[in-house]
Amino acid sequence: MSTTTSTLPPEFQDNMESIRIMGFWIFLTTDLVLFGSLFAVYVVFRSLVGLGPTPHQLFVIGPVLTETLILLTSSFTCSLSLYSARINRVPGAIAWLIVTLGLGMSFVLLEIHEFASDVLNGHTWHQSAFLSAFFTLVGTHGGHVSVGVGWAIMLAIQIGLKGLTLTTRRKLYAFALYWHFLDIVWIFIFTVVYLSGIA
Amino acid sequence: MPIQRWTLHLLRLLFPPQVLLPDIVAIDIGLTVAVIVIGVYLTRTRRWGWLWHEWITTVDHKKIGIMYLIAALIMLFRGGVDALMIRSQLIAPNAHFMGAQQYDEVFTTHGTVMIFFMAMPMVFALFNATVPLMIGARDVAFPRLNAISFWLFAFGAILLNMSFSIGGSPSAGWMSYPPYSELLYNPGVGENYFLLSLQVAGIGTIATGINFLVTILRMRAPGMSLSKIPVFVWSALITSSLVLFAFPPLTVALGLTMLDRVFGASFFTIAHQGMPMMYVNLFWIFGHPEVYILVMPAFGVFSEVVPTFSRKPLFGYEAMVGSLLAISFLGYGTWVHHFFEMGAGPSVNVFFGLSTMLIAIPTGVKMFNWIFTMWGGRIRLTVPMLWQLAFIPTFVVGGATGIMLAAVPGDYQYHNSYFLIAHFHNVILGGTVFGMLSGMYYWWPKMFGWKLNQRQGTWAFALFVSGFWLTFMPQYFLGFEGMTRRMATYPAGLGWTTLNLWSTVGAFVMGAGFLVMVYNILWSRRYRDWDVTGDPWDGRTLEWSLPSPAPEYNFARIPMVQSRDEWWAMKQEGRTDEVKISATTVHPIHMPRNSAMPIMLAFAFFVGAIGLIFAWFWMAILGGLGVIAALAYGSFADYSEVEIDAKHVLQTEAQLGRVES
Ligand code: HEM
Ligand SMILES: [Cu+2]
16 A cells, blocks of 8 residues: 555545445535525525515524524534544544534524524415525525434444444544535525525 | 214225225225235245345345346336226227226326336346446445335335325326426325325435446446446446436425425415426426436447347447437436427527437437447347347437427427327337346346246237337327327317227237236246356356356456456457456455345335325324434444355355366
8 A cells, every 4th residue: 555545544545435435425416406406496486475575574684694603613613523533532523523513403493493483473485485495495404404413413422332433434524524515505595595685 | 973083084085086996996906915815925935034034135236136127027017007098098089988087197107107116127127237247346335225225216116006095196197297286286195195206216216326326436346447347337327427416306396396285385386476387397307317317228238239149349339438428418408398388488499409409419329339330240139139129210210209399399289299209108118118128138147047038038029019119100190180198088080090099909019018028037937948157148248257146246256357348358368267266266255234224214214205195294203213213223233244254155156167176
């Protein structure tokens, strides 16, 4: 084995694990196409407000900004977890993972709160095509984050039980990919849905 | 009496009048009897354990391929019965052996079953059966995921097939356009069955796409660069990547319709400014690539069959691969040709008309390359080759009528007429089905270890193909005469009567061809003609270097590939001993362990889907929890490999005569 390959993190040196990482990348591509389709639907539907509110009337920037900051921070803590794993520090990896999932959870809670207040104001997705598209696009992202939280919980337990094996390292790496991916999707939601809606 | 009222309500929900028609009840009874008989048989012969260990929990790509194939043939039967029902209704004017509602249900299930539950699994059957063998791999990249894909497909198929006895079949066509597919016009659970069954199977399809893409990119034997893989493997690679981009829009289209129907959203409703055209676009952004997903593997099969039975290398390998790539790329820019009439305006229509016509060019290249491969070759008219030869004219006609449809002003005339029906049957049957059957006859000995009788196979072929032409040629003319698709019945005196009669006769001839094929399979199984050489056709690619069927680890020794038709080269250069092992070169082999997790996971999806179909949300949540539990179980407890020790490998290979002395 040449010296250049040995500087790679362990999960890349193992052939099977690196194949799994590639599989995960390709899965993310399909998820990207999924979100792409939902974005296309949203962009077409955002002017179809029927008798319901327009984006401008509906959105409040404050909580959304908080959500954004939380998610961006969680991406950072997620990287810290991966970094700790790379320097072989199990407690650090777990701790930062827990911070990440905590932030993810608070993001989800804020989003639920936002949705709930919209619905309590009478703006269900039944009201217009725009609202349907809005709740679905943003909700699909939120659903992904919730899945990520569940995944992070199981991953933290697994790292606790098994330590940093090749497999748990690879899982942590895949989780980090997933989490950053959701962050990027959120940036698009933030600009395409919220900012351009409020403007 | 709340309990009584509740039971009554449940019974009405599960058994609405449309599932209590006499023919459906008769089929229900027949199916129940069949299930009981099979159950008793398995118990009597103590086969349950065998079924569980050898098949249900298997992660072996060869067995998964066989299961796909059997499922696809059963679905071909089911879809075929639907087709014969449709054709029987249309045999004469004013026939009413089915009511309009039942007729709608039958053509909807026919299309859905044929595309999603017959053609797709047939394609995946061949991928599973051959791709790892052709690239010198011991399995696919993710064996357990492969089993998950299969079981998701299987439960999806069960869901769709359940609908006609429990709750009612969907009736909005295989494309299921809103607003007709919306709750307002289409109450009941039938449409939900359609949405959820495709969703469940679709997840499995995406997973298969990922799996084969990674397998082909990363699991090839040393020396086998991408420029040396067989063209069938190229077709699998390109098909898989098409799946990845085509299926998510379908997921979205189906998902949004479900949100409308089950959760009261307003995507495609007319009220609340919903926009049905959005669905149509999403559906065809999936749908057009999907037709290429179906036909590329057939192109791949022919690119193996023709060289083998012409004893010549494939003419223009690079052009073959290049044209596959070109088709897959162009295939994304044509979807609007399915709805030129929706008023997008001339410039949009012209763009999509031209992009559609462009596809004919790479397709033509392929046609010529197959013909040039045969040119001057020593052709053997085996059953796989016969299917190939029948494919060429059939597909040319299908492609030419496709060009006619792509001419926008013309399409205003033919759209949704029987001309369209004839077009896509020409390409899907003449392309995909002929191709898959060719591949089935070709690789059958590799999959099962015994050959299919050629004479019976030729009869099945002759009946099927002549039935095919008889069925669909009249339909072009019916289209010209103004008969639109999806008519439950038609009046006399329009000049349609004779053409319809011939078409129906043709359909029954095709049905007879299918029966002969089934007989062919059963007969050949009874009087087995074992393939002891592993290379019954004098093949060219690596799968023929293995015994038939291949041992569970496929290759005792991973080959070092030097040329394109590696096995042919080995035979020419007298290097066939390279596949043998000896006591000094044998190594223990690691294989993935069987797992019950795939079927558990798929079952949880099934439960969740039923919950959504009937809007029993507690059940949907239960299914969701089941999915989480299965995934957690898979992640924590389940993962492991087994080691096949060197001695066992040596013994197995010795029995097959593959050990160097
Ligand atoms: C040269 C190649 C082809 C061309 C130019 C072509 C063109 C077209 C056009 C323009 C339509 C829409 C017609 C209408 O709705 O009025 C159409 C429909 C269709 N084509 Fe093709 N096609 C080609 C090859 C294929 C292939 C290879 C397949 C499948 C293996 C296929 C399957 C279908 C199906 C399933 C439909 C419509 C189904 C429906 O409406 O239910 N086509 N084709
Ligand atoms: Cu098309």
